[in-house]
Amino acid sequence: MQFKHPELLYALFLLLVPIIVHLFQLRKFQKEAFTNVAFLKEATIQTRKSSQIKKWLILFTRLLLLAAIILAFAQPFTSKSNSFNTKKETVIYLDNSFSMQAKGSKGDLLKRAVQDIISNVPEDENISVITNDDVFKNTTIKAIKNDLLQLEYASNPLTLEAALLKSNTFFSKQKNIVKNLVFISDFQQDDSEFTPKLDSLTNLHFVQLKPVNTNNVAIDSAFITATTASTIDIKVLIKNSGKPIDNLPVSLFNNEVLIAKTSVAINDRAETTFSLPIKDVINGKITIDDANLQFDNNLFFNINETSKIKVLSIHAENDAFLKRIYTEDEFLFTSSPENQLNYSLIDQQHVVILNELKTIPNALIAALKSFTNQGGSLIIIPSTSINLESYNELLNTFGSNFSNSIQTEKRITTINYSHPLYNSGVFEKQVTNFQYPTTASFYPIASKNASDVLKFEDGKPFLNQTKNIYLFTAALNTANSSFKNSPLIVPTLYNIGKFSLKNPALYYTIGQENTFDVETELQQDAIVTLVNGDINMIPKQQYFNNKVVINTSETPSTAAIYTINTNNESLKSVSYNYNRAESTLVYRNLSALKNGTVSDSITEIFDTIKSDTKVNALWKWFVIFALALLIIEMLILKYFK
Numbered sequence: 001m002q003f004k005h006p007e008l009l010y011a012l013f014l015l016l017v018p019i020i021v022h023l024f025q026l027r028k029f030q031k032e033a034f035t036n037v038a039f040l041k042e043a044t045i046q047t048r049k050s051s052q053i054k055k056w057l058i059l060f061t062r063l064l065l066l067a068a069i070i071l072a073f074a075q076p077f078t079s080k081s082n083s084f085n086t087k088k089e090t091v092i093y094l095d096n097s098f099s100m101q102a103k104g105s106k107g108d109l110l111k112r113a114v115q116d117i118i119s120n121v122p123e124d125e126n127i128s129v130i131t132n133d134d135v136f137k138n139t140t141i142k143a144i145k146n147d148l149l150q151l152e153y154a155s156n157p158l159t160l161e162a163a164l165l166k167s168n169t170f171f172s173k174q175k176n177i178v179k180n181l182v183f184i185s186d187f188q189q190d191d192s193e194f195t196p197k198l199d200s201l202t203n204l205h206f207v208q209l210k211p212v213n214t215n216n217v218a219i220d221s222a223f224i225t226a227t228t229a230s231t232i233d234i235k236v237l238i239k240n241s242g243k244p245i246d247n248l249p250v251s252l253f254n255n256e257v258l259i260a261k262t263s264v265a266i267n268d269r270a271e272t273t274f275s276l277p278i279k280d281v282i283n284g285k286i287t288i289d290d291a292n293l294q295f296d297n298n299l300f301f302n303i304n305e306t307s308k309i310k311v312l313s314i315h316a317e318n319d320a321f322l323k324r325i326y327t328e329d330e331f332l333f334t335s336s337p338e339n340q341l342n343y344s345l346i347d348q349q350h351v352v353i354l355n356e357l358k359t360i361p362n363a364l365i366a367a368l369k370s371f372t373n374q375g376g377s378l379i380i381i382p383s384t385s386i387n388l389e390s391y392n393e394l395l396n397t398f399g400s401n402f403s404n405s406i407q408t409e410k411r412i413t414t415i416n417y418s419h420p421l422y423n424s425g426v427f428e429k430q431v432t433n434f435q436y437p438t439t440a441s442f443y444p445i446a447s448k449n450a451s452d453v454l455k456f457e458d459g460k461p462f463l464n465q466t467k468n469i470y471l472f473t474a475a476l477n478t479a480n481s482s483f484k485n486s487p488l489i490v491p492t493l494y495n496i497g498k499f500s501l502k503n504p505a506l507y508y509t510i511g512q513e514n515t516f517d518v519e520t521e522l523q524q525d526a527i528v529t530l531v532n533g534d535i536n537m538i539p540k541q542q543y544f545n546n547k548v549v550i551n552t553s554e555t556p557s558t559a560a561i562y563t564i565n566t567n568n569e570s571l572k573s574v575s576y577n578y579n580r581a582e583s584t585l586v587y588r589n590l591s592a593l594k595n596g597t598v599s600d601s602i603t604e605i606f607d608t609i610k611s612d613t614k615v616n617a618l619w620k621w622f623v624i625f626a627l628a629l630l631i632i633e634m635l636i637l638k639y640f641k
Contacts, residue, residue, distance in 0.1 A: 068626035095185030097157035102211035116602035204596030215242025218296035218583035300575035315355035359387035375544035377500035399448035
């Protein structure tokens with residue numbers, strides 16, 4: 001037992017006063033003589049015995065009464081002494097990811113968790129609260145109550161390891177502090193590992209909130225499967241993590257106008273296909289009706305008017321093979337002999353091809369350096385007989401240089417399947433034995449920071465890439481190489497052209513690194529913005545002569561269709577959707593965790609924390625005891641004869 005005001009215990013010395021008064025009677029007695037006092041003496045003896053008992057009872061009662069009053073004013077209490085005298089800090093990680101939309105026994109998991117936190121944490125207690133996208137550091141529940149009640153779901157959840165590391169940073173560096181870290185989540189299963197390791201002064205408490213059912217239907221993805229002269233077919237994949245559904249409506253909207261509707265039967269997965277006019281610009285939204293998680297019931301997509309990629313061939317040899325690759329439906333192909341080149345065309349292109357020039361004029365070298373610095377793609381195909389000095393003057397800019405030609409036949413045998421030109425579905429599987437194209441001569445090359453795309457049988461490069469420069473080491477004319485007749489030539493040159501202007505995809509996923517190009521010419525200090533209703537954001541962007549490269553990752557954070565604007569002009573639309581990783585309601589088993597306590601109740605966890613530091617005030621009991629003693633004393637005085 002401890003005392004809030006221990007200095008008042010000195011008043012217990014006052015208990016000596018009634019003892020002294022009772023032991024030393026200050027009153028003097030006078031003797032009187034009577035004739036027959038035998039009977040009186042016997043009565044006196046009995047009276048004195050009763051009086052002594054009564055006096056001792058009163059003394060004992062008054063001593064206890066006075067002691068109880070003194071102890072009550074000293075305010076005694078009990079606590080766990082090993083934790084009461086130690087400073088404590090509490091950090092709460094509250095998972096507000098989309099999976100917390102699931103229904104628990106008392107409503108949405110997140111909303112119920114917020115109510116329980118507000119109810120169980122004292123309003124004036126200093127705490128820190130962390131969510132996936134917000135931080136409330138060293139504050140009180142009273143100060144952040146409204147923020148918690150209005151808490152939105154986060155589109156980019158933290159992994160449990162990341163949340164643990166982030167939460168630990170909010171504890172002070174002081175020693176001998178008991179730290180309580182409370183994790184409130186549904187602990188959805190993902191690919192990350194979670195093995196918490198904490199110091200001995202950190203108490204880790206897990207509150208696993210569980211939904212009443214794990215049924216959920218989600219629109220998984222959509223993609224273009226076929227394109228004809230008049231239509232585009234879009235296939236929609238739907239997945240189900242609950243009971244089979246016989247009839248699930250699927251609707252397709254264009255700018256809030258319903259343009260198609262169908263229904264599917266689904267067990268685990270289902271698919272359906274919509275056909276859309278190829279010439280129409282579609283701001284699409286695919287929707288399903290599902291009462292469980294709401295974030296994955298919609299999928300936004302866009303079919304924009306495709307910007308054609310501008311390709312300029314500067315040739316000294318026949319470039320008919322290039323015209324067959326860069327067709328009119330996707331490219332604007334321009335061919336110019338080297339002696340008739342209009343240099344003003346270069347800055348307007350997305351791709352420039354030097355097709356077997358014997359020498360590269362200084363004016364062209366300067367124009368190409370400016371063109372590549374502005375993000376343009378350059379393909380260099382050397383001639384069998386080149387001016388080595390003029391080529392190397394250009395190549396040295398990119399960290400490469402040619403050596404004298406070697407006249408020997410070589411086979412092109414190695415394909416870098418992981419290179420972006422080939423890793424997007426060009427090959428269904430890696431081919432280890434095919435009809436290898438050959439070259440009769442090639443130029444040895446020294447390159448810095450170049451990645452090899454195609455290699456000869458001896459490992460030397462046939463085609464390499466340095467940033468936006470693609471360099472062949474051999475001429476492609478039929479007298480020197482059979483590469484033109486190889487199946488490799490079409491995907492190689494076609495993808496180089498496609499990558500030079502990356503039109504917005506059908507849709508993008510929030511939280512991932514997304515990059516696309518918008519063809520436009522900006523005035524000085526002008527910028528590109530993404531707009532949806534009241535949302536107006538400036539993405540990371542880089543401007544080149546004829547395009548803007550836009551990069552997004554964590555923003556935007558809301559799934560929707562955004563208009564790409566500049567100077568109040570709408571250029572294109574781009575769609576963003578939430579990641580579907582949380583659509584499957586599968587949860588971790590926390591029973592194997594050894595470094596923390598696990599519960600399914602927020603109230604229970606906070607009761608445990610409070611019990612470790614709970615102060616039991618006892619002064620009221622001493623007041624009641626004093627009143628009882630006072631009553632006992634009155635009863636003794638009145639009824640004890």
